[in-house]
Amino acid sequence: MxxxxxxxxxxxxxxxxxxxxxxxxxxxxxxxxxxxxxxxxxxxGIELPVTVVVSESMEPGVKRGDILFVHMSKDPIRAGEIVIFNVDGREIPIVHRVIKVHERQDTGEVDVLTKGDNNLVDDTFLYAHGRLWLQRHHIRGRAVGFLPYVGWATIIMTEKxxxxxxxxxxxxxxxxxxxx
Structure with missing residues (x-):
């Protein structure tokens, strides 16, 4: 034994x-x-350096399931850029394009108006009540590149x-x- x-x-x-x-x-x-x-x-320099596009609001250019690489710089935000922003009361950041930039004469700060490429109207209905523009602190980053379809794994695991x-x-x- x-x-x-x-x-x-x-x-x-x-x-x-x-x-x-x-x-x-x-x-x-x-x-x-x-x-x-x-x-x-x-x-x-941002909290979300990679973001998954979860809606179809930016199609056909950016599709649901694409992964965006995000960066933030001090450069002025320009019309045509794709930005990632948060709105008060919403947990999930939104990925849309800047369609107008407005410089406030009194402070020199820049406000932006966004819209999803696939949407018929701008995003003012998404902003806080009575707000017509996003301010710089709402912008979390700018899209600097993407990988198509790679984010579908995240979407599937989130939805199921x-x-x-x-x-x-x-x-x-x-x-x-x-x-x-």
Whole structure:
């Protein structure tokens, strides 16, 4: 019974080491993702350096499911630029094009009017009650590039959370049970 017990202890020890190794690998993947995200935040200077387009309001140029790379600079905002902005009371940022820029004579600050390319009217109905323009502090960034269709994974997981939970569970199970 002595050598059988020692063999069983060795197998258990090996299994524990494998599980711990896989847990450390999973932790490293998550850490790398967070470091990448924080690095993008530092480089771009904004909270959302990557944004998924979740509606069809900017079609045909920018489609639902496209991922936009976002940057913010001190340069003046110009008509024709695609901007990402927040409106008071709305959690999800909006991606639309600047159609008019208005410089206030009293302060020199610039206000902007936006519109989705696929919309018939401008966005004043989205702004806070009585507001006709967005101010600079509403603008979260400017689109500087995009990847088509890559954001569909995010949209699907947001609209059907069960898919996200199944995917996370499957990845976690695969990482933990993977043999060396």
């Amino acid at each position: 002595g050598w059988i017990g020692e063999t069983m202890d060795s197998i258990r020890s090996l299994q524990i080491r494998q599980v711990l190794t896989q847990a450390v690998r999973l932790g490293m993947i998550v850490t790398l993702a967070l470091i990448t995200w924080k690095g993008l935040m530092c480089i771009t 959370p069960i898919i996200m939970y199944l995917l996370i569970g499957a990845i976690g199970l695969q990482v933990i049970t993977k043999k060396e």
